[in-house]
Amino acid sequence: MAVNYIPVSTLRPVAGVRLSTAAAGIRYKDRDDLLLVEIAEGSSVAGVFTQNRFCAAPVLLCRDFLKKQSPRFLVVNSGNANAGTGEKGLTNAKAVCGSLAELTGVSLEQVLPFSTGVIGEQLPVEPFTKAFTGALRSLDEDNWLSAAKAIMTTDTMPKAISSQLMIGDKQVTLTGIAKGAGMIEPNMATMLAYVATDAEISQNLLQSMLKQAVDLSFNSITVDGDTSTNDALILIATGKAGISIDEDQVAVFQQALNELCQHLAQSIIRDAEGATKFVTLSVQSAPDLETAQAIAFTVARSPLVKTALFASDPNWGRILAAIGRSPVKYLDISKLSLWLGDTQLIGAGQPVATYTEQAGQSEMENEEITIRIDLNDGDAKSTVWTSDLSHDYVTINAEYRS
Amino acid sequence: MAVNYIPVSTLRPVAGVRLSTAAAGIRYKDRDDLLLVEIAEGSSVAGVFTQNRFCAAPVLLCRDFLKKQSPRFLVVNSGNANAGTGEKGLTNAKAVCGSLAELTGVSLEQVLPFSTGVIGEQLPVEPFTKAFTGALRSLDEDNWLSAAKAIMTTDTMPKAISSQLMIGDKQVTLTGIAKGAGMIEPNMATMLAYVATDAEISQNLLQSMLKQAVDLSFNSITVDGDTSTNDALILIATGKAGISIDEDQVAVFQQALNELCQHLAQSIIRDAEGATKFVTLSVQSAPDLETAQAIAFTVARSPLVKTALFASDPNWGRILAAIGRSPVKYLDISKLSLWLGDTQLIGAGQPVATYTEQAGQSEMENEEITIRIDLNDGDAKSTVWTSDLSHDYVTINAEYRS
Numbered sequence: 001m002a003v004n005y006i007p008v009s010t011l012r013p014v015a016g017v018r019l020s021t022a023a024a025g026i027r028y029k030d031r032d033d034l035l036l037v038e039i040a041e042g043s044s045v046a047g048v049f050t051q052n053r054f055c056a057a058p059v060l061l062c063r064d065f066l067k068k069q070s071p072r073f074l075v076v077n078s079g080n081a082n083a084g085t086g087e088k089g090l091t092n093a094k095a096v097c098g099s100l101a102e103l104t105g106v107s108l109e110q111v112l113p114f115s116t117g118v119i120g121e122q123l124p125v126e127p128f129t130k131a132f133t134g135a136l137r138s139l140d141e142d143n144w145l146s147a148a149k150a151i152m153t154t155d156t157m158p159k160a161i162s163s164q165l166m167i168g169d170k171q172v173t174l175t176g177i178a179k180g181a182g183m184i185e186p187n188m189a190t191m192l193a194y195v196a197t198d199a200e201i202s203q204n205l206l207q208s209m210l211k212q213a214v215d216l217s218f219n220s221i222t223v224d225g226d227t228s229t230n231d232a233l234i235l236i237a238t239g240k241a242g243i244s245i246d247e248d249q250v251a252v253f254q255q256a257l258n259e260l261c262q263h264l265a266q267s268i269i270r271d272a273e274g275a276t277k278f279v280t281l282s283v284q285s286a287p288d289l290e291t292a293q294a295i296a297f298t299v300a301r302s303p304l305v306k307t308a309l310f311a312s313d314p315n316w317g318r319i320l321a322a323i324g325r326s327p328v329k330y331l332d333i334s335k336l337s338l339w340l341g342d343t344q345l346i347g348a349g350q351p352v353a354t355y356t357e358q359a360g361q362s363e364m365e366n367e368e369i370t371i372r373i374d375l376n377d378g379d380a381k382s383t384v385w386t387s388d389l390s391h392d393y394v395t396i397n398a399e400y401r402s
Numbered sequence: 403m404a405v406n407y408i409p410v411s412t413l414r415p416v417a418g419v420r421l422s423t424a425a426a427g428i429r430y431k432d433r434d435d436l437l438l439v440e441i442a443e444g445s446s447v448a449g450v451f452t453q454n455r456f457c458a459a460p461v462l463l464c465r466d467f468l469k470k471q472s473p474r475f476l477v478v479n480s481g482n483a484n485a486g487t488g489e490k491g492l493t494n495a496k497a498v499c500g501s502l503a504e505l506t507g508v509s510l511e512q513v514l515p516f517s518t519g520v521i522g523e524q525l526p527v528e529p530f531t532k533a534f535t536g537a538l539r540s541l542d543e544d545n546w547l548s549a550a551k552a553i554m555t556t557d558t559m560p561k562a563i564s565s566q567l568m569i570g571d572k573q574v575t576l577t578g579i580a581k582g583a584g585m586i587e588p589n590m591a592t593m594l595a596y597v598a599t600d601a602e603i604s605q606n607l608l609q610s611m612l613k614q615a616v617d618l619s620f621n622s623i624t625v626d627g628d629t630s631t632n633d634a635l636i637l638i639a640t641g642k643a644g645i646s647i648d649e650d651q652v653a654v655f656q657q658a659l660n661e662l663c664q665h666l667a668q669s670i671i672r673d674a675e676g677a678t679k680f681v682t683l684s685v686q687s688a689p690d691l692e693t694a695q696a697i698a699f700t701v702a703r704s705p706l707v708k709t710a711l712f713a714s715d716p717n718w719g720r721i722l723a724a725i726g727r728s729p730v731k732y733l734d735i736s737k738l739s740l741w742l743g744d745t746q747l748i749g750a751g752q753p754v755a756t757y758t759e760q761a762g763q764s765e766m767e768n769e770e771i772t773i774r775i776d777l778n779d780g781d782a783k784s785t786v787w788t789s790d791l792s793h794d795y796v797t798i799n800a801e802y803r804s
Contacts, residue, residue: 051727052723052726052727053725053726053727053733053735054722054723054725054726054735055726081719083719083722083723084718084719084722084748084753085753086751086752086753087752088753118717118719119717119718119719119720119722119723120717120718120719120722120753303705303791303795303799304799307795307796307799307800308799308800310796310800311799311800311801313800315520315521315522316486316521316522317483317485317486317520317521317522318521320456320485320486320521320522321454321456321485321521323455323456324454324455324456324457325453325454325455331455333455333456346486349488350488350489351486351487351488351490351522389705389796390796391793391796391797393705393709393796394709394712394791394792394793394795394796395793397705397706397709397710397713398709398710398712398713398715399713
C-alpha cells in the first residue's frame with residue numbers, strides 16, 4: 001500500500017508522442033508487459049542511465065544508439081531485466097530492436113530498448129515480435145496511463161503526472177510516467193521514467209536540463225541503497241507546441257521539469273516496497289553539498305533508523321549514530337541541531353531539556369515525517385526522500401521471483 | 403536463534419584478571435547487567451574504540467583515561483548506552499568511576515567505563531554504587547562465562563572462547579568475551595569485547611597486535627551497516643605466565659590472537675539479529691585491498707542480497723548489481739568470476755553455461771554460504787562475514803525499546 005497515494009490526475013497527451021501497450025507474455029500472465037512509444041521525427045531526446053557497472057544489455061544499447069541517431073521508438077518490457085545476461089543478452093535486445101525497425105522502416109539504432117524485472121534470465125525475443133504488429137496499430141496519444149501500468153513490476157500503483165505552463169502565448173505540456181519501488185538509490189534508482197513535452201528544445205539544452213532535474217529528484221531518493229542495473233530516464237521534446245525554449249524561458253521550464261520529476265520520484269518512495277512512512281531528510285546549513293548529501297543519505301539508508309520509523313519509535317539515538325558514522329571529512333557535532341517534525345531533540349550537540357518522549361512519539365506516528373538536521377556551519381543543504389523498513393519489505397524481496 | 407551455535411567451550415582463567423557480575427537493575431530486571439573486571443597491577447592494556455563521531459560518554463572517558471594511566475578496573479553495564487546524553491552523560495560516567503575508585507583506593511582514571519544498550523537515556527548512577535560492594539567481594543578468576551552473559555543486550559547467546567599455546571616452555575592462555583548482534587559494522591561494531599592473556603607484552607606492542615587482529619576480525623563483519631556509538635575492545639596482558647612476548651614470538655602470538663578475535667567476531671554474526679544464515683564474502687585477486695574490501699562490504703550490506711539469502715533464493719543478479727555499484731575506482735567486469743559455494747555462476751563476466759538454477763538453489767539452502775568473487779586482476783583479497791536480512795531483524799529492531 002502506497003503512503004498517501006495520490007491518484008493520477010488527468011494525463012495530457014503530448015503532441016508528437018504516441019503510445020501503446022500489449023500483454024506479450026514475456027514473464028507475467030494476463031497483464032500488459034510491453035510498452036511501445038513512437039516519437040515524431042524531428043524531436044529531441046535526452047537520457048540518463050544507471051551508473052552500475054553491471055548495467056543491463058538494453059542500457060548498453062541505449063547509450064550507444066543515442067550517440068548515433070535520434071530515436072523514433074522506445075520498446076519497454078517489464079518482468080525481465082535482460083541484465084547479467086552477457087553477450088546473448090545484447091543479441092536478444094538487438095533482435096527486438098531490429099524486428100521493430102523492420103516493421104516500421106526506421107533504422108535499428110532508432111529503436112531504444114528498456115527492460116525491468118528479474119536479473120539473470122535471458123530475454124525471449126518471440127513475444128516481442130508477435131506483439132509488435134498489434135501494438136503498432138493501437139498507437140495513440142492518449143495511452144499514457146496504460147503505459148504507466150505496463151511498466152510496473154513490484155509497484156502497487158502506476159506513477160504518472162501531467163503539468164502545463166504558459167510560455168509566452170503558448171501552452172506547453174509536460175507528461176511523465178515512472179516505475180520503481182525497490183532497488184532504489186541514486187545513480188540511478190531501479191527505475192524507468194519517460195517524460196515528454198511538446199516544447200521545442202535543442203538536444204544539448206535538453207540533456208543539461210534533464211541532468212539538473214534528476215539531481216533534485218530521482219537522484220535524491222533511496223529505498224534500500226541498492227542500485228539497479230537497468231535504470232533509465234528519457235526526456236522527449238517534440239516541438240509540436242510551436243514554442244522553442246530559449247535562454248529567457250529556461251528557468252521557468254526547468255522549474256516545471258524539476259517539479260514533475262520530483263513528483264514522480266516521490267511517488268516511487270510513496271510506493272516503496274513495504275513502505276508505511278514517507279520520510280524527508282533535510283540537512284541544512286552544511287559546510288558543503290557533499291557533507292549535506294553524505295549525512296542525508298547515511299541517515300536515510302540506515303536500517304536501524306528505518307526500522308524505528310516503521311515502529312513509530314522516536315529512537316533518535318539511532319539518528320545520531322547514523323549522523324556520527326556519515327562519511328564526511330569534518331563535522332562539528334557541538335553545533336548540530338536535530339528536529340523530528342517541529343519537535344527539537346538536539347541543540348548545539350546536547351539533548352534539549354524541553355524534549356519529551358511523548359512529543360517525539362507524536363511526531364513519529366505521522367505517515368509523513370521530516371527529519372531535519374541543522375549543522376549550523378555553512379550554507380549548503382540537501383533534501384533526500386526515503387521510506388521505512390518494514391516486514392513487508394522483507395516479504396516482498398524474499399518472495400520476489402518465487 | 404544463532405546460526406550453528408557453537409557452545410562455549412571451557413573458559414580458562416587468566417591469572418591477574420578477576421571478574422564479577424551483578425543484577426544492578428540499571429534497566430533490565432532479574433538478570434545480571436553489571437560486570438566488574440579487576441586487572442592486576444603491572445598489566446598492559448590496549449584498546450580500540452568506535453569511530454562514530456557521536457561516540458558515547460564512556461568511550462570519551464576511556465580514550466582519555468587510557469592515555470593517562472594503566473587501568474585497574476573495567477566497569478561494564480548493559481541496558482543503557484549512555485550515548486547522546488551530552489555533558490550530563492559524562493558527569494554520570496565519571497561518578498560511576500569515582501565511586502569505584504573510592505571503594506578500591508585506585509585513582510578515578512584507573513577505572514574504565516563501558517556501556518551498551520539504549521541510546522539517549524541518562525545513566526542512573528545509584529544502581530552502580532549500590533552494587534559495587536557486593537561485586538567487589540565476589541571477584542573471581544573463574545567468572546568469564548557469567549561476564550559474557552552480563553554484557554548481552556539483543557544477543558541470544560554469550561560469546562566467549564579460550565585458547566592456549568606454548569611459547570618456549572611456557573603455556574600462555576588467551577580468553578575473550580564479546581557482545582553484539584545488531585548495529586554491526588566495522589570501525590567498530592556495536593560491540594564490546596574483552597580479551598586477556600597472561601603473557602607479558604609491552605603496551606606499544608599490545609596496541610599494534612590488537613590493531614592487526616581487529617582488522618581481520620571485528621572490522622571484517624557487518625550486519626546492517628550501522629555502527630554503534632559505544633564499541634570498545636580491550637586487550638589485557640597480565641604477564642603472570644612468566645613469559646614476555648618478544649620479536650621472535652610475535653608471529654605465533656599474533657596468529658593465536660587473530661584466531662581468537664575471528665572466533666568472537668564470527669560469533670557475533672552467527673547471533674546477528676534475526677540471522678538464519680552465516681555468510682562469508684570472499685573477494686580474491688583484486689587490484690588492491692581497498693577494491694577488495696569495497697566490493698565485499700557492498701555485497702555484504704545489500705538489503706536485496708540479504709533478503710535473497712534469507713529466502714534461500716539463488717537470485718545472483720542481485721549480487722552482480724551490488725558488485726556493479728561498489729564504490730571502486732576501477733573494475734573490469736569482463737575478468738570477473740562468481741561462485742556460490744562450489745557452484746560457478748559467472749566466468750570472465752559472462753553467465754556460465756553449465757550453471758543450473760537447481761545447483762544454485764542447493765547452495766543457497768545451506769546455513770553457511772560462501773560467496774566468492776574472483777576479480778582475476780591482482781593479488782589483493784578481503785574476507786567479510788555477514789548475515790541475512792529476515793523478518794526477525796525487522797521485528798527485533800522495531801520492537802527493541804518497547
